Amino acid sequence: MKSRIRIVVRRRWLHKLMLLIGLLALLTACGGTSTPSGGGLSSGTPASSSNEIRIGALATLAGPFAVDGQDALRGVKLAIAEFGGKIGNKSITLVTESSDATPAVARNAARKLVQQDNVDLMIGPLSGDEGLAVRDYAKTQPGKVFLNGSSAAQDTTLRNPAPNFYRFATDGVQWMAGLGTYVYNAQGYKRVAILAEDYSFPYSQVAGFMLEFCKAGGHVVKKFWVPIGTTDYSSVVSAIPTNIDAIYVALGGSGSINFLKQYVQFGGKAKLIGGTVTVDQTVLSTKGPLYQRVLGVASASPIADNNPDSAWQQFVHAYKAMFPDGFPSPSLFAYTYYVNAKAALLALKQVNGDLSNGEARLKEVLNTLQFDTPTGPVKLDHNRQAIANNFVTVVNKQPNGTLFNKLVQVVPNVNQTLGVPEDQFLQLGEFNRDNPSCP
Amino acid sequence: MTILRVARIACLIAIVLFLLTFPLFASQFLVVQIGIQSLFLGIVALSLIFLAGYGGMVSLAQMTLYGASGYLLAILTVTYNLPWFVGVIAGLLFSTLLAAIFALISVRSQGIYFIMITLAEAMLVFYYADQDRIFTNGHTGINGVQAPTVGSLVLTDPTTFYYMTLLIAALVYLGLRYLVRSPFGLALQGIRDNAQRMQSLGFYVYAHRVAAFTLAGLIAGIAGILGTWYDGAISPGSIDLTRTINILVIAVLGGLSYFEGAFIGATFFVVVTTYASSFTDRFNTLIGLALLAVALFFPDGLVGLSRKTVQLITRTTVWRGRVPIPLSSHKPVPAPGNSRTVASDSVAEDEQFMIVSVKPEEEEKQP
Numbered sequence: 001m002k003s004r005i006r007i008v009v010r011r012r013w014l015h016k017l018m019l020l021i022g023l024l025a026l027l028t029a030c031g032g033t034s035t036p037s038g039g040g041l042s043s044g045t046p047a048s049s050s051n052e053i054r055i056g057a058l059a060t061l062a063g064p065f066a067v068d069g070q071d072a073l074r075g076v077k078l079a080i081a082e083f084g085g086k087i088g089n090k091s092i093t094l095v096t097e098s099s100d101a102t103p104a105v106a107r108n109a110a111r112k113l114v115q116q117d118n119v120d121l122m123i124g125p126l127s128g129d130e131g132l133a134v135r136d137y138a139k140t141q142p143g144k145v146f147l148n149g150s151s152a153a154q155d156t157t158l159r160n161p162a163p164n165f166y167r168f169a170t171d172g173v174q175w176m177a178g179l180g181t182y183v184y185n186a187q188g189y190k191r192v193a194i195l196a197e198d199y200s201f202p203y204s205q206v207a208g209f210m211l212e213f214c215k216a217g218g219h220v221v222k223k224f225w226v227p228i229g230t231t232d233y234s235s236v237v238s239a240i241p242t243n244i245d246a247i248y249v250a251l252g253g254s255g256s257i258n259f260l261k262q263y264v265q266f267g268g269k270a271k272l273i274g275g276t277v278t279v280d281q282t283v284l285s286t287k288g289p290l291y292q293r294v295l296g297v298a299s300a301s302p303i304a305d306n307n308p309d310s311a312w313q314q315f316v317h318a319y320k321a322m323f324p325d326g327f328p329s330p331s332l333f334a335y336t337y338y339v340n341a342k343a344a345l346l347a348l349k350q351v352n353g354d355l356s357n358g359e360a361r362l363k364e365v366l367n368t369l370q371f372d373t374p375t376g377p378v379k380l381d382h383n384r385q386a387i388a389n390n391f392v393t394v395v396n397k398q399p400n401g402t403l404f405n406k407l408v409q410v411v412p413n414v415n416q417t418l419g420v421p422e423d424q425f426l427q428l429g430e431f432n433r434d435n436p437s438c439p
Numbered sequence: 440m441t442i443l444r445v446a447r448i449a450c451l452i453a454i455v456l457f458l459l460t461f462p463l464f465a466s467q468f469l470v471v472q473i474g475i476q477s478l479f480l481g482i483v484a485l486s487l488i489f490l491a492g493y494g495g496m497v498s499l500a501q502m503t504l505y506g507a508s509g510y511l512l513a514i515l516t517v518t519y520n521l522p523w524f525v526g527v528i529a530g531l532l533f534s535t536l537l538a539a540i541f542a543l544i545s546v547r548s549q550g551i552y553f554i555m556i557t558l559a560e561a562m563l564v565f566y567y568a569d570q571d572r573i574f575t576n577g578h579t580g581i582n583g584v585q586a587p588t589v590g591s592l593v594l595t596d597p598t599t600f601y602y603m604t605l606l607i608a609a610l611v612y613l614g615l616r617y618l619v620r621s622p623f624g625l626a627l628q629g630i631r632d633n634a635q636r637m638q639s640l641g642f643y644v645y646a647h648r649v650a651a652f653t654l655a656g657l658i659a660g661i662a663g664i665l666g667t668w669y670d671g672a673i674s675p676g677s678i679d680l681t682r683t684i685n686i687l688v689i690a691v692l693g694g695l696s697y698f699e700g701a702f703i704g705a706t707f708f709v710v711v712t713t714y715a716s717s718f719t720d721r722f723n724t725l726i727g728l729a730l731l732a733v734a735l736f737f738p739d740g741l742v743g744l745s746r747k748t749v750q751l752i753t754r755t756t757v758w759r760g761r762v763p764i765p766l767s768s769h770k771p772v773p774a775p776g777n778s779r780t781v782a783s784d785s786v787a788e789d790e791q792f793m794i795v796s797v798k799p800e801e802e803e804k805q806p
Contacts, residue, residue: 061716062723095717097716097717098716098722100681101676102674102676102677102679103580103582103670103672103674103676104670104672104674104676104677105676107670107671107672108472108476108713109716111468111471111472112468112472112713115466115467115468115471115472116466116468116469116472116713117717128579129578129579129580129674129676132579132582133582133672136582136583136671136672198569198570198577198578199577199578199579200578200579227566227569227570228569228578432572433572
């Protein structure tokens with residue numbers, strides 16, 4: 001009997017402990033509801049006061065592109081710092097929101113920024129399919145301005161564009177400008193196989209490469225599409241034709257180096273050609289037997305790490321000074337977010353922070369805005385899509401033996417249709433696994 | 440006890456009133472992002488709680504069944520331009536059928552094996568959706584799904600959509616509450632607690648499990664239609680492993696043995712994921728910690744916690760007032776840590792079928 005009583009006492013203690021922890025847990029949850037940044041669960045009252053401009057930034061801070069998302073936000077912060085954190089007498093408040101690279105989460109995050117955090121304009125998202133989702137959301141919020149981040153699906157602005165969605169960086173097709181011609185003429189590749197991940201961004205990349213390469217006279221004899229995150233390429237490797245000059249590889253993360261290893265082990269002889277994100281630091285830090293194979297890999301991108309141009313060097317310097325813990329050089333994501341943020345801030349400055357009347361004046365200014373980015377001039381076409389420079393690079397070695405992407409060609413003022421008249425370009429249809437084709 | 444009863448009814452009325460008037464005082468954002476999302480995620484979690492709490496089957500395939508109806512709705516209404524009701528009916532039929540097939544494959548296993556088989560089924564469908572180009576349009580999925588206009592009801596309007604979702608959620612909730620008190624529901628709970636005994640009593644165990652799983656598939660399918668209308672799109676990202684686990688997290692947070700838990704867990708989850716990112720990049724850690732706390736301290740989830748709180752308060756007042764202790768608390772004091780008996784000493788009379796233990800007696804049955 002005695003022991004039974006003790007148990008009762010102990011259980012009451014346990015109850016109280018549980019209650020306390022539960023209340024704490026609930027408090028943390030409720031704390032979230034009662035103090036959203038800028039405040040006010042009260043319906044619809046805009047939190048932004050007249051002397052504040054709220055800018056929302058949406059990037060992938062979770063999921064497969066989390067590291068890229070962090071660098072993207074650095075780009076936005078860099079642009080805001082350049083303007084001293086204010087436009088006229090209005091201060092700029094940055095509100096960040098995260099997605100995990102899925103369209104549904106991106107749409108929710110965009111909705112939160114616009115409808116809950118009451119941002120005046122929004123920059124993002126980061127990945128292709130997210131861009132389509134946010135573009136569709138933008139159509140339901142005609143009074144707000146949306147600027148793309150680094151999302152590079154071509155259709156975001158080419159087909160069904162939203163009148164308030166702007167993209168001041170080029171898209172996945174434009175990022176390939178110059179590469180097809182360069183590898184055909186300068187590297188002498190005539191027959192090429194393609195290995196890419198099976199979703200919208202690589203479709204754009206492959207199309208951008210093939211449009212030029214096929215036009216120059218090259219042949220793409222076979223295409224391999226693998227699911228995102230594939231690490232074992234043995235089935236692909238054994239099916240690659242032997243009578244080819246090169247393989248165009250558009251794989252993310254460590255995919256390209258994994259593939260190269262397996263391909264070389266198998267005895268494959270063909271050279272590589274890289275997509276925009278293929279030749280990254282994991283490839284450039286290659287040592288050992290793969291070293292020689294990586295040398296000479298051509299790729300194309302809207303930025304070139306070793307661009308000697310002073311505007312780019314200044315940008316790199318500013319980035320490194322502000323973010324000592326960042327990458328050795330600003331990534332594509334930092335750059336694209338920076339450019340879009342800068343476009344927004346330049347336009348805001350021109351209208352002196354006037355956001356009245358559904359941000360009409362801001363939109364007007366953005367439509368015709370032209371300015372110099374770290375990679376050269378940028379302007380928009382009638383779909384609010386950037387026309388800007390592109391860069392062809394080749395992997396080269398420095399005197400001390402380390403590899404780097406050497407800038408070999410600047411392709412000036414690349415437009416969304418790569419110089420093809422728009423109606424003809426649209427007739428090519430949406431790019432997918434089988435389109436375009438030149439076997 | 441009568442005071443408790445009154446308090447309970449008052450509480451119920453307050454909750455119903457709150458839900459009904461929510462769009463009148465809350466911002467559109469709250470209605471859409473928190474309200475609607477909590478409701479349709481809650482319906483998915485409800486199907487899991489029904490299976491796990493009452494059938495002893497922890498299924499990881501519920502989000503997949505959600506996706507099945509969502510995908511079919513999207514394919515039929517967007518790709519083939521058919522009217523919305525064709526998409527809805529076909530979608531629901533498809534998710535029900537798929538659930539029946541899943542059930543036939545998996546009901547003969549139990550416990551961890553059942554979880555693994557349903558996980559395999561979920562991943563199979565996910566990878567199919569991710570790679571098929573003809574129907575599911577691969578990684579991009581299908582965009583441009585729109586809720587229809589039915590007569591004078593414009594379902595794309597957030598408030599209308601909220602009320603529709605609320606109505607459907609309430610119907611599913613009440614229907615399931617009714618079902619678990621029906622002979623079928625009781626048999627199902629019997630099977631959960633001791634399948635062999637039920638079999639020797641003449642119940643066909645597997646048929647009951649298949650039926651329960653199929654019904655849960657229909658419920659998840661209903662949520663799939665709502666969720667796909669809400670998102671305006673469906674892609675493999677809507678049914679991937681993260682989303683699959685989210686439903687389990689919601690159910691565990693809310694309490695695997697109470698239907699209310701589905702919605703409370705979903706609301707908690709949605710609120711934390713929506714707002715935590717304003718304070719910290721580590722909101723996934725926050726959810727993880729909450730889950731850990733729930734699993735460690737409140738095996739019956741947030742609902743169990745609130746019940747225990749009420750129980751604690753009433754017990755202390757009873758003691759302080761030196762009122763004769765009700766008969767129910769004269770029951771033998773259970774051993775600490777055994778949640779089933781802990782709660783059974785104070786359940787109200789209308790809760791006699793409430794199942795407090797999540798765990799079927801698998802320890803005894805596992806080979």
